[in-house]
Amino acid sequence: MWGGRFSSRPADIMQAINVSIGVDRRLWAQDLAGSRAHCRMLIQQGIVSAADGQAILNGLDQVQAEIEAGTFPFRDQFEDVHMNVEARLSELIGEPSGRLHTARSRNDQVATDFRLWVRDACDRTVAQLQALQSVLLDRAEQHAGDLMPGFTHLQTAQPVTLGHHLMAYVEMFGRDAGRFADARTRMNESPLGAAALAGSPFPIDRQMTAAELGFDRPMGNSLDAVSDRDFALESLAAASICAGHLSRFAEEIVVWMTPMFGFASLPDDLTTGSSIMPQKRNPDAAELVRAKTGRIMGGFVALSTVMKGLPLAYSKDMQEDKPPVFEAFDALDLALNAMTAMVRALHPDTGRMAAAAGAGFSTATDLADWLVRELNLPFRRAHHVTGAAVKRAEALGVGLADLSLAELQSLEPGVTEAVYKVLSPEASCASRQSFGGTAPDQVRARIASWRERL
Numbered sequence: 001m002w003g004g005r006f007s008s009r010p011a012d013i014m015q016a017i018n019v020s021i022g023v024d025r026r027l028w029a030q031d032l033a034g035s036r037a038h039c040r041m042l043i044q045q046g047i048v049s050a051a052d053g054q055a056i057l058n059g060l061d062q063v064q065a066e067i068e069a070g071t072f073p074f075r076d077q078f079e080d081v082h083m084n085v086e087a088r089l090s091e092l093i094g095e096p097s098g099r100l101h102t103a104r105s106r107n108d109q110v111a112t113d114f115r116l117w118v119r120d121a122c123d124r125t126v127a128q129l130q131a132l133q134s135v136l137l138d139r140a141e142q143h144a145g146d147l148m149p150g151f152t153h154l155q156t157a158q159p160v161t162l163g164h165h166l167m168a169y170v171e172m173f174g175r176d177a178g179r180f181a182d183a184r185t186r187m188n189e190s191p192l193g194a195a196a197l198a199g200s201p202f203p204i205d206r207q208m209t210a211a212e213l214g215f216d217r218p219m220g221n222s223l224d225a226v227s228d229r230d231f232a233l234e235s236l237a238a239a240s241i242c243a244g245h246l247s248r249f250a251e252e253i254v255v256w257m258t259p260m261f262g263f264a265s266l267p268d269d270l271t272t273g274s275s276i277m278p279q280k281r282n283p284d285a286a287e288l289v290r291a292k293t294g295r296i297m298g299g300f301v302a303l304s305t306v307m308k309g310l311p312l313a314y315s316k317d318m319q320e321d322k323p324p325v326f327e328a329f330d331a332l333d334l335a336l337n338a339m340t341a342m343v344r345a346l347h348p349d350t351g352r353m354a355a356a357a358g359a360g361f362s363t364a365t366d367l368a369d370w371l372v373r374e375l376n377l378p379f380r381r382a383h384h385v386t387g388a389a390v391k392r393a394e395a396l397g398v399g400l401a402d403l404s405l406a407e408l409q410s411l412e413p414g415v416t417e418a419v420y421k422v423l424s425p426e427a428s429c430a431s432r433q434s435f436g437g438t439a440p441d442q443v444r445a446r447i448a449s450w451r452e453r454l
Contacts, residue, residue, distance in 0.1 A: 015076070020319050024081045025074055026326065028067050030116040031081055031109070032060055034192060037212040038104055041205050047103060052096040059093040060085075082109055103202040104195060107226040107314045111191035114322065116213065118235050119187055121329045122180040128336040129177040129242070130454055133170050135343045137454075140166040141447050145440040147425050148263070148353035149362060156360030159425035162348055163447070164438040170450055172245040179238035187231030190215035194225035197313035227313040229303065232325050236300035239332050243296040246335050250290040253342060257283045263356070264348045270341060285338050292331040299328030357425040361390045361400055366422045366431065375414045385412045 010018065036057060043053035063085055066072035078084045083106075089097040144163035149156045190210035193200060199222040206218035219225040256263035266283060274280035302324040306317050364386050371382035388411050393400050401423040408415040421427060432438045436446070 018079060018316075019076050020080045020322075021074055021076055021078065021084060023322055023326065024110075025084070027081050027110075027113045027117055027322075028085070029064075030113040030120075031085055032064055033116065033213060034109060034112045034209075035060055035085070035100060037209045038192060039100055040212065041208045042099070042102060044208065045203050045205055047202050047204070048099045052099050055093045055096040056089070056100050059089045059097060062092050063088055080106075080110075082106055082113070103193070103200040103204050105197075105226070107196050108191045108194040108222075111194070111226050111228070112213070114325075115187055115191065115231055118232055118325065119184055119214075121325075122184045122187075122235055122238075125239070125242075125329070125332060125336070126177045126180050128333065128340070129173045129180075132336060132340045132343065133173050133177075133450065133454060135340055136166050136170045136173075137447055137450055139343060139346070140164075140170065140443065143348065143350065144443045144447070146348070146350045146353065147357035147429060149357045149359065150438070156356070156362050158365055159357040159362050159428045160438040161429055161440060161443055162350070162353060163440070163443045166343075167443060167446055167450075169245065169249055173242070174450070174453075176238065176242040176245060179241065180235065183231065183234040183238055186234065188214075188216045189219045190217070191219050191225035191228075193218060194222035197223055197226050223313045227310070227318075229307055229318065229321050232321055233300065233303055233307070236296070236303060236325060236328055239328050240293075240297045240300050243293040243332060243335065246339055247290045247293040249339065250286040253286040253346070254283050254290070256348075257281075257286075262349055262352050264346050266342060266347070267345050270345055285342055289335045289338050289342075292335040295331040296328045296335075299324035354425070358399065361393065362425060363400055363423045363428045364390050366428045367400060367419065369431075370419055370422045371412065371415075374416075374418065375412070377412070 009015075039048070039053050039056045039060070042048040043050055048056075063072065066088070072084075072088065074081075074084055075087070078087045086097065086101065089100065140163040142163070143166070144161060146162045147159055148162045148165060150158050150160035150165070190206065190213060192209045192213070193204050193206035210216070210218045219228075253264065253266075255261055257265060265281075266285070268281075270285050271281045272284045274282065303321055306320050310317055367389060368379065368382040368386040371377045371385060372379050375382075377385070389400060389403060389408060392407060392411070393403050396403070401420060405415065405417060408419065422431065429438050429440065433442060436442065
């Protein structure tokens with residue numbers, strides 16, 4: 001490629017550290033799309049003749065056919081996907097191929113290709129998140145009224161419904177989809193035409209190439225166009241947050257499947273056994289979703305580290321931008337698909353969940369709220385009385401609802417029989433009618449709202 005300036009081939013170690021075709025070959029579709037748009041623009045602007053331009057376009061079609069057929073000769077000697085395509089184009093059509101690179105550099109070429117790939121990855125991820133949300137909505141509707149304990153500090157806190165719990169993840173994944181969509185909006189500007197770093201002296205039409213490639217506009221500064229990788233970092237940040245949500249859910253599935261909890265199970269095809277303990281059913285799919293978070297967050301850290309000290313405009317360090325992005329999105333793709341499968345197949349033990357919902361004095365807050373509402377006690381006084389009631393029930397080995405009226409009145413004389421109406425888990429859940437609360441009617445209303453949004 002640069003034989004006019006260099007008189008010897010790269011040393012073996014130079015070739016080994018410089019070659020990237022093993023990684024960036026997956027950009028071939030984006031590279032061909034960018035080259036076609038650039039070629040059509042060159043023809044329209046009279047920079048390349050119609051005959052040469054058509055030969056180039058025909059050659060690019062042949063290259064695509066070879067890649068799709070698996071016969072394309074990807075070669076390390078040509079370093080990256082861009083030079084592999086150009087070299088093969090030269091073999092196919094000869095001299096006209098050399099005109100394709102007019103008014104273009106590999107710097108703006110790779111920036112365009114990579115941006116197109118990340119944009120496509122964000123679109124795929126949003127679709128996967130919406131598919132996961134859809135499955136969660138189905139399961140939440142199915143269990144909108146089924147009780148389970150809500151936890152803080154992994155200690156029983158208040159009764160909620162399983163539907164409400166699942167809907168919390170619908171909200172999280174909705175925010176994740178929004179982050180990817182926001183990142184896509186910001187990245188949807190075209191670097192093509194920035195050339196090496198300073199723009200081009202040819203009368204190119206950057207608006208034309210931007211429109212053909214689905215960008216909203218060309219990037220406004222040629223230095224920024226070739227050196228920016230914010231779009232990749234922002235997408236990795238969104239992926240990292242999403243992976244964190246997947247990991248939290250995966251952790252809950254792991255906990256729920258322990259015999260100590262026994263809240264849920266997964267079928268054989270989504271679990272594994274043990275090589276030595278025949279009784280085991282391991283939630284390996286959930287554990288691996290949890291583990292993928294490390295790869296995804298690691299990708300963000302890796303690319304941030306690559307970019308943190310680079311002067312404008314392009315440095316070869318930026319060849320290391322693609323491995324962490326590709327690996328992170330591959331891991332996220334697998335994790336999202338696995339989680340969707342697990343949610344669809346998860347079998348909750350609603351009886352055990354309901355029994356646990358009333359344990360651990362989970363309706364204590366309902367007693368305190370009743371004292372405030374019915375007896376007009378200050379909440380701090382009600383909190384103290386309720387704490388004393390819990391202490392008494394614990395000493396007697398009974399639940400709050402099992403304390404006698406006399407016991408409760410010894411703590412607060414104004415208590416009446418009506419208090420027992422709020423001390424069941426069912427009553428507790430039903431009372432939480434505030435917007436976003438766990439009352440089954442509220443859960444179903446939120447499900448309906450999400451279905452409309454999706």
